[in-house]
């Protein structure tokens with residue numbers, strides 16, 4: 001109940017980001033867009049990494065207008081295509097000298113399959129971000145102290161990881177029940193938390209830290225692909241009870257900016273506060289196994 005009706009804490013950091021560069025994935029809508037606007041207002045150079053060129057460019061104008069900054073750039077990134085992730089990273093690394101904050105925000109809750117034949121939610125929510133982060137890691141290290149923020153969800157609590165299922169690249173077809181779609185969404189959000197757990201270990205001794213979080217229950221477009229009737233019926237309820245996208249981006253901003261939280265690298269936040277995870281979300285062996293299987297799927301050495 002607390003998670004659903006509390007509008008939440010505000011990010012208290014007054015950090016200015018002039019001369020710093022930030023990437024926000026999935027920033028043409030929802031909390032990605034409000035995160036980008038806030039960071040641009042603080043002076044950062046903000047890269048909007050979005051799938052659709054047309055929607056990305058519309059968002060670019062909005063983010064520029066609302067932030068009053070012209071240091072905002074659109075770069076095309078489809079997380080459902082490993083080729084697109086590689087080409088985004090290549091373009092970014094060639095054209096931008098710095099990377100100070102990487103915000104892995106994009107997320108999807110619907111059935112389907114990625115270009116590479118993975119389940120859409122596993123592919124976009126986890127695997128695309130896994131590859132993206134790995135390809136940008138050296139640049140983050142060069143620019144340290146730098147941060148990686150992985151937007152997960154409290155839904156990870158209902159997740160489980162079936163490695164056999166991942167190996168068989170099982171995907172959900174159209175007509176799959178909403179319950180099953182939600183279960184696989186929860187699984188992908190558990191992948192975000194386990195990825196963050198293993199990443200923090202691998203980053204120990206570097207100047208890069210990473211954090212994962214639940215942004216709150218937010219009235220956004222995330223459920224747009226669930227039953228349209230349900231969406232229409234629930235919209236007034238969610239608009240009233242849920243956080244709006246400005247409230248919804250506060251924990252992301254906290255993890256990206258708050259001074260003095262570096263010792264909390266690898267931890268999980270909600271309402272701008274560090275929270276305990278259940279054992280399955282900080283399971284060393286599962287996190288390591290997920291990392292190794294993801295490397296194999298992405299063709300990383």
Ligand SMILES: NC(=O)c1ccc[n+]([C@@H]2O[C@H](COP(=O)([O-])OP(=O)(O)OC[C@H]3O[C@@H](n4cnc5c(N)ncnc54)[C@H](O)[C@@H]3O)[C@@H](O)[C@H]2O)c1
Pocket residue numbers: 025026027028029030031032049050051077078079080081105106107108124151152153154214215216217218219220221222223
């Ligand atoms: N809305 C909520 O209540 C809620 C709760 C918990 C966690 N979250 C998480 O917050 C994050 C942001 O969600 P939101 O609520 O702002 O929803 P949203 O649907 O408005 O935003 C998601 C963004 O991801 C982008 N995206 C989807 N597929 C992509 C792909 N293949 N390549 C690149 N970008 C892609 C979308 O275009 C969109 O911009 C997600 O990771 C979501 O899982 C949301």
